[in-house]
Amino acid sequence: MKLLLLPLLIIPLYAHAQCPTKAIDREDVFKKIAAIDSCFFATAYSCDAKNNRHLFTDDLEFYHDVTGVTHSAEEFMDIVNKNFCETTRKTGLKRLVKAGSMSVFPLYNNGTVYGAVQYGEHYFYEVYSDSEKRVGLAKFTHVWVIENGSWKISRILSYDHQPSD
Template identity: 40%
Template sequence: MIHEIITFLKDSFVKIVLLIISFFFSLFSNAQVDSNSDLYKRLKKNDSLIFESSFNKCKIADVKPLISEDFEFYHDQGGITNSKKEFLASIEKNICSNPKSKPHRELVAGSLKVFPLYKNGILYGAVQKGTHNFYLIEGNKTRPTVSALFTHVWVLENKKWMLKRVLSYHHQPIKN
């Protein structure tokens, strides 16, 4: 009889644990906002401003207002960048300094996802994830280089969306 009770309790415990795990998985797997939401559209536009203006067109002044003063960038090949000033200088030096050989970034269609962050029911930030491909433009030739994943943490600072943290990782050669 005791053996049956212990077996019942073990089985019940496993079922409860699985139920709790399923609940949390469903809670977090549905946290992504719809691509038609204002938040998604705003952060997609900001992503475009950052990469189209600064990375692709070297209009670094356009991007300054979007970068938090408390900015950090983590790159799986380039290391850590600990400040807004260092980040913008790095773009100027590494991306925009050679007019004969220019990197270009494109967001992979359909890869962008946005997850809101709340504190006490009030939106304070968002996590933006996606995949982007990089190309090298040399004269009139464009060749693919790498594809990578990115994660951005956006925070509302004085009612403005500011890019605070960036992770750029899993850089892999683009296979033709």
């Protein structure tokens, strides 16, 4: 009898291993998106943003409540490089997600993850040689898609910009 039950215990494990995209849970997607998000901003602020072009779909749309709309990844990368790497800047910049504010929700098509919605709040800092100053707070929403096996941002909403408290 025990030998008859053994296949019944193993089959679900085998079936699970055959369908990894259907078994992706919200926490796995959260960790992956958070890691990519953090990596992008770390390299953008070190003036290495051009090496992150692969993180965005060609048809990226970026909606900003202060500076307007951007209609392509190339245009967005130009803005990032200008804002973060301008040689006349007297300060560096830093962005940190407000603790506990970020959420990520997987998007499914017939049980298969094809993307995610990420939203939260982030702080912006001016960085000096010996200190930093928090200067702003804003909300963000990113729509991520899986394109050729890689996670990419296709839409960005950056809104409710305000001075930091």
